[in-house]
Amino acid sequence: MTHYSDPQRLQTLIDGLDQFNATPGKGTTRLTYSPEFRQAADYLRDRMEEAGLTVREDAVGNIIGRLEGSNPELAPVMVGSHFDSVPNGGKFDGQAGVIAGIEIAFQLKSRGLTPVRPVEFIAMIEEEGTRFGGGLLASRIMTGKVDMQQLVTFTDDDGISVAEAMQAYGLDPTSAHQAIRQPHSIHVFLELHIEQGPVLESHGEDVAIVDAIVGLGQLKVTFRGQAGHAGTTPMNARRDALTGAVTALAQLPDLALAIGQDAVLTVGKLDVYPGGANVIPDLVVFTADIRAPKEEVVRTLMDQTRAVIERAGGNGLSVEVEEQLFVAPVPLSSELHKCLSHHADALDLKSRTMVSGAGHDAMIMADFAPTGLVFVPSRNGISHAPEEWTDYDQLAKGVDVLFLTICDLAEVKLTD
Structure with a gap:
């Protein structure tokens, strides 16, 4: 043409x-x-x-x-x-x-x-x-x-x-x-x-x-714990920020699958600090990107994501969830x-x-x-x-x- x-x-x-x-x-x-x-x-x-x-x-x-x-x-x-x-x-x-x-x-x-x-x-x-x-x-x-x-x-x-x-x-x-x-x-x-x-x-x-x-929602999630030596800190004495984050991360895809309605959830960015192979992580930051055709589905999925993340805190870990973006x-x-x-x-x-x-x-x-x-x-x-x-x-x-x-x-x- x-x-x-x-x-x-x-x-x-x-x-x-x-x-x-x-x-x-x-x-x-x-x-x-x-x-x-x-x-x-x-x-x-x-x-x-x-x-x-x-x-x-x-x-x-x-x-x-x-x-x-x-x-x-x-x-x-x-x-x-x-x-x-x-x-x-x-x-x-x-x-x-x-x-x-x-x-x-x-x-x-x-x-x-x-x-x-x-x-x-x-x-x-x-x-x-x-x-x-x-x-x-x-x-x-x-x-x-x-x-x-x-x-x-x-x-x-x-x-x-x-x-x-x-x-x-x-x-x-x-x-x-x-x-x-x-x-x-x-x-x-x-x-x-x-x-x-x-x-x-x-x-x-x-x-x-x-x-x-x-609709689109984006959350920034921060887990804080305590750094320590990988060889000398007993397992039951650790405040491992990555362990807490992974506990939450493992559950997030199932939230989107369960809610259906063409909802999707993506964790596309994960940063672990201080980043040493022999250092217990004291800080983990990741993002959760949530999308769906209906506003109520986006909102519900964001609330469910927050709840899962907050439950993964405790045991000496602090958790912060920041809403970076929401567009209906x-x-x-x-x-x-x-x-x-x-x-x-x-x-x-x-x-x-x-x-x-x-x-x-x-x-x-x-x-x-x-x-x-x-x-x-x-x-x-x-x-x-x-x-x-x-x-x-x-x-x-x-x-x-x-x-x-x-x-x-x-x-x-x-x-x-």
């Missing part, structure tokens, strides 16, 4: 962004406010300017390119995604959505098209929560859902707070509130993302138009769903409606502005791994859907 977007340029742009990576050859690792993150931000700024956009970095490091409309007083259409990554992940998660926006800007420029309504193209920070926990930080800050004091209390594994990392990156954390968008300042928000699952590929379909995103299941805009689906049909694409099992910035933006989300296929359903892949022709089909939708929403007169 003929694309509006250019698959070759999409590949060049994604490969160009992926060079800013702390683990070359071992997947993509780009943590928020790291040196690689700064290099990536500069790269994106340059590409946005090349595409004819006026570019700025907001108070927390989001890169925003603007294509002015003939009526600049109108609230802009916003499109984009995030450019941080998980450790040793893939080069499409988040990045594909950022590059999709830039490709659309190139298409508007090459065709000499001026929108009536402005269009903003955004590359967002810290969606994954890999460095500071919680995730979805950019969208939560932009929509006023983060207490600025949390920038001091949220820390990474080295104890560096968001505020300290911002300062080292060249930003003023005391000005972070300036990144908050005012009500009605965004007309709609659109995001493209890889599916991160096998459904589209297994059914031979081109795109999915998402109508809802599952989010319905997306039905009007945008219709518009996106219409353009997928007009392009003769095979499409389906889908609920997203992964969290995205779209789920935060949906409470702030009408929001639409498009998925493109993931090879073998693999994501958050070096093997993550989407064919560029497939990616271009999703970008085409966004391009035509943006032309509609921003009142662009498209002649072909």
Whole structure:
């Protein structure tokens, strides 16, 4: 089929962004406010300017390119995604959505098209929560859902707070509130993302138009005990933080299995201190990621998880459970769903409606502005791994859907 977007340029742009990576050859690792993150931000700024956009970095490091409309007083259409990554992940998660926006800007420029309504193209920070926990930080800050004091209390594994990392990156954390968008300042928000699952590929379909995103809760769990010598401390005298944590961890998968209703629970991060082979652990920290389509199921599973963890304490161990993030299941805009689906049909694409099992910035933006989300296929359903892949022709089909939708929403007169 003929694309509006250019698959070759999409590949060049994604490969160009992926060079800013702390683990070359071992997947993509780009943590928020790291040196690689700064290099990536500069790269994106340059590409946005090349595409004819006026570019700025907001108070927390989001890169925003603007294509002015003939009526600049109108609230802009916003499109984009995030450019941080998980450790040793893939080069499409988040990045594909950022590059999709830039490709659309190139298409508007090459065709000499001026929108009536402005269009903003955004590359967002810290969606994954890999460095500071919680995730979805950019969208939560932009929509006023983060207490600025949390920038001091949220820390990474080295104890560096968001505020300290911002300062080292060249930003003023005391000005972070300036990144908050005012009500009605965004007309709609659109995001493209890889599916991160096998459904589209297994059914031979081109795109999915998402109508809802599952609820998401994240807990940070800390077990504290007493370090001691592995050879001289009797078993009945130990306060082994790891033993307590493992007692809880062994029970958590069964909670999700028992509650059913498409609930999932993942312990994806576990840190044991002091980390010596011959030292009894005195501190264990792990995360629990809980998701389900219904809010009451997420809440119940979080409560059950807390109860299991607290029962595993005692015997000289202390336990702390901190809720880092809770987002209720989010319905997306039905009007945008219709518009996106219409353009997928007009392009003769095979499409389906889908609920997203992964969290995205779209789920935060949906409470702030009408929001639409498009998925493109993931090879073998693999994501958050070096093997993550989407064919560029497939990616271009999703970008085409966004391009035509943006032309509609921003009142662009498209002649072909």
